[in-house]
Amino acid sequence: MSAHSFETLAIHAGQEPDPTTGAVVPPLHLSSTFKQDGVGGLRGGYEYARSGNPTRTALEECLAALEGGSRAFAFASGLAAEDTLLRSVARPGAHVLLPGDAYGGSYRLIAGVLSNWGITHTSVDLADLDAVRAAIRPETAVVWCETPTNPLLGIADIAALAGIAHDAGALLVVDNTFASPYLQQPLTLGADVVVHSTTKYVGGHSDVVGGALVVNDQTLAEKIGYHQNAVGAVAGPFDSWLTLRGIKTLAVRMERHCDNAERIVEVLSSNPAIEKILYPGLPDHPGHEVAAKQMRRFGGMVGIHLRGGIDTALAVVAKTKIFTLAESLGGVESLIEHPGKMTHQSVAGSPLEVPDDLVRLSVGIENVDDLIGDLLQALE
The missing domain is CATH 3.90.1150.10 (Aspartate Aminotransferase, domain 1)
Structure with a gap:
């Protein structure tokens, strides 16, 4: 459905009518496990709900389409998504470049939790491209961008930051929560990963907590997929269903x-x-x-x-x-x-x-x- 408009994708991507009943709303699959037709004989690829759930798959397919990505991963919260991402792409000793007014939860995760794992960080005004270049280190693994930032509404040039990050061998991660994929699609501007707290505009009704990562690179997708399953902070089926319902009116x-x-x-x-x-x-x-x-x-x-x-x-x-x-x-x-x-x-x-x-x-x-x-x- 990638050729369709945003509004059409929001309602239809990953949400084909149920083949058994014809229901136009994707079913809520609450099962924690799935019958196998013999050892390794998976129906639709599902075995255990941490590894995959049809309702979560529908949400992930829709999010990928809306962000112009090839793969999306849904999590129990935005911070669960961020933690899984950083453990996927950074190693002890790696350096993360943060916005000068990053979301407090992201800062707490990196400075208060991942620092114990050997991750270092520097804060810089991402609108100042010379300052960004100067802050890059040989061990910089991630340039972490918010645009607009939370809460000072700062703006960073995503395409320019992508060039700087890639020249340094780092990934550009863009937290797109404030803009939503309707207003901004960072992957099309050169970002490597898009992060969402789907609790916010994506869900849109203050009734569900969730997070997401969206990527285009297949190797990066495999890393994130492995860690999503290994760490296990996945979006539950009802949370996925509520978020998907919210997306329709985004x-x-x-x-x-x-x-x-x-x-x-x-x-x-x-x-x-x-x-x-x-x-x-x-x-x-x-x-x-x-x-x-x-x-x-x-x-x-x-x-x-x-x-x-x-x-x-x-x-x-x-x-x-x-x-x-x-x-x-x-x-x-x-x-x-x-x-x-x-x-x-x-x-x-x-x-x-x-x-x-x-x-x-x-x-x-x-x-x-x-x-x-x-x-x-x-x-x-």
């Missing part, structure tokens, strides 16, 4: 997320309580031109620096009524949070520490006038 949801975010940014830009708005769609955003080149639209995530510092920021997040004070992002409902004390508390005191005047919005798909009114009353 395109229409992303359009509404973007519409609402753009309106909110426009209205709030002149609000006296706000020091600065972080949004790649703003012409004065330092990554605006790169984002316009590699993204379909600019997304539904907005960062706000508030005058008055942390006290004002905490007061604002406590006053909203439609924006729910909660971690996570990318669901149909709007969320608000204080990264410094919530999602990014794990980087406090590190070079990646988040400004304490920052509030992060995950703009949902509610009526935009209702969302604007809610934010304005909270900012009063």
Whole structure:
């Protein structure tokens, strides 16, 4: 189905009607094991659900199609996907180059867990290509990219980073969670691996936790597949089914997320309580031109620096009524949070520490006038 449009792939890739019943929705296969027709005689290639499950296969085929990849792997969480990937491609003594404002969970995994395994890391502004080149070491195995970054909405040039990483013999890994495959397809720009927390925009309904890796290279796919089975942090069948159901509306949801975010940014830009708005769609955003080149639209995530510092920021997040004070992002409902004390508390005191005047919005798909009114009353 690779020749079809994104919207069609989201509904049909990996999701052919059930051959036995004709059901148009892929069945939920809850079995932990599968009958063999003699020793080694597998029906459809399935033997044990950690190694493979038909519902998970449907999700993986759909994700691969949406990202323009050849293989996808679904995991129990985004961090499970990241851990499995890094154990697949890095060895003790390897070096990982991180964004200067990486997601706190990714930083904690690499700095707090994999460092005990001998993995080192350096943080650098990925928008500064000279700084990236200078930070590369002979032992650099991975350049880890987020674009847009979480939570400062920084933009990195994926194609340029791919060239730098490949010249150094390293892999470029792009966390595409903030953009979703609808807005951005890093593999087509030269990335080696795409990472998703499918909990976010891909699932889209704040009711399932999951992660994914997508690749094109067959050798890399075999490594990841081996480690996915060996480590075992796989997506369960019901989680896979829920995520696949969410994917069907990804395109229409992303359009509404973007519409609402753009309106909110426009209205709030002149609000006296706000020091600065972080949004790649703003012409004065330092990554605006790169984002316009590699993204379909600019997304539904907005960062706000508030005058008055942390006290004002905490007061604002406590006053909203439609924006729910909660971690996570990318669901149909709007969320608000204080990264410094919530999602990014794990980087406090590190070079990646988040400004304490920052509030992060995950703009949902509610009526935009209702969302604007809610934010304005909270900012009063």
